Amino acid sequence: MPINITMPALSPTMEEGNLAKWLVKEGDQVAAGDVIAEIETDKATMEVEAVDEGTVGKIVVPAGTEGVKVNALIAVLLEDGEDASAIGSDPAAAAAPAATPAPSEAAPAAASASAPAAAPAGPAPTVADGNRVFSSPLARRIASQNGLDLKAISGSGPHGRIVKRDVDAALAAGTGKAAPAAAAAAPSAPAAAAPVAAGPSADQVLKLFEEGSYELEPHDGMRKTIAKRLTESKQTIPHFYVSVDCELDALLALRVQLNEAAPKDKDGKPAYKLSVNDMTIKALALALRDVPNANVSWTDDAMVKHKHADVGVAVSIPGGLITPIIRKAEQKALSVISNEMKDMGARAKAKKLKPEEYQGGTTAVSNMGMMGVKNFSAVVNPPHATILAVGAGEKRPVVKNDALAVATVMTVTLSTDHRCVDGALGAELLQAFKGYIENPMSMLV
Secondary structure (H helix, E strand, O other): OOOOEEOOOOOOOOEEEEEEEEOOOOOEEEOOOOOOEEEOOOOEEEEEEOOOOEEEEOOOOOOOEEEEEEOOOEEEEOOOOOOOHOOOOOOHHHHHHHHOOOOOHHHHHHHOOOOOHHHOOOOOOOOOOEOOEEEEEEHHHHHHOEOOOOOOOOOOHHHHOOOHHHHHHHHHHOOOOOHHHHHHHHHHHHOOOOOOOOOOOOHHHHHHHHHHOOOOOOOOOHHHHHHHHHHHHHHHEEEEEEEEEEEEEEHHHHHHHHHHOOOOOOOOOOOOOHHHHHHHHHHHHHHHHHHHHOOOOOOOEEEEEEEOOOOOEEEEEEEEEEEEEEEOOOOHHHHHHHHHHHHHHHHOOOOOOOOOHHHOOEEEEEEEEHHHOOOOOOOOOOOOOEEEEEEEEEEEEEEOOOOEEEEEEEEEEEEEEEOOOOOOHHHHHHHHHHHHHHOOHHHHH
16 A cells, blocks of 8 residues: 655644755655655754655655645655555645645735736736646746746646746746736736835835835745744743843953863864853853752743753854754853854754754853844743843943953843743842853853
């Protein structure tokens, strides 16, 4: 009996993914545990393993398909002795709705109010009998920009859906040009469109598109997830902010000493190279160890008190950010934290982190100091109850022993979930953090 291979849920929050690459083709023999495909989620690119052995009888969802829903059929595996006739006439039927997002998903309110000619992805075309020609938003946009008639293009996606590669092929071959009547009909529609309440009118949107002033880029899975989680955070978590200035001169001097003392391999490469961010992670972890009532998470039924400080660190990647987690950071040496951070930071940018490496945690650090930002407030990322926003270290005038002096000062702001970390507790945590930053030798004990 044929075995259905479906889009796996690679994380608890995953709802859909992009089928980036097939590593097998129809007719290939696979064994249980063989890697057969690569799936892109909102945060990472992950490998999919076969759970049974057999022959790849049918690849239902081609490589490059976006927005495939979890549990949608992506391929069919044949057991020994079976041939393609056992699959049936239309194995893609279960997968088609998942791989064909509604055109409205990629269009913002301003564009949806305008006439079809104003939409950058192009109208959803129909054939003579009224049946819709299925195409991706990106394919429609490219076709519209290049004057192509989607009805004249054959689709290679699921159920004959027209995707980007089909439009690119038509452009390369010089086929699929739009009929003059279709082009003439487009400008008449905007006159009937109602103006948008906030923002440009439909006619203004059309004019801007004609002038090439901007284009619409559909949200990818990562941006949608970020928007959903942080909107939920600001709407459901009562944020409270506490700021403090920390002098960095002693920490910077110790950092130089530790880096100079790092053992080197035969090529002269040091075993570690500490950054201010590495020492910030350690200081926050130790502060949470010292103030355990702040190392918590809120639930409606109980306060979750964590036994260790698992510190997430915001890493900017194309299209958004991800937060790899240094587990049990309060127990780890600075050199270990530094090397773990470098490894996970590099893999984060390549979207190679495993879900357990960026999910969970008890707190987070967001450091924009290296970008020259003096101070800012970060948004708490549940299930965390705190996040530390770190600004740039800069020379500032300070008063020491009633005399004016110059010191390197860094401003940090702690955002807290006021349901479980109130102002006094947040201030206590920041004072503990400040103590480790200004007396950095205490982090080595």
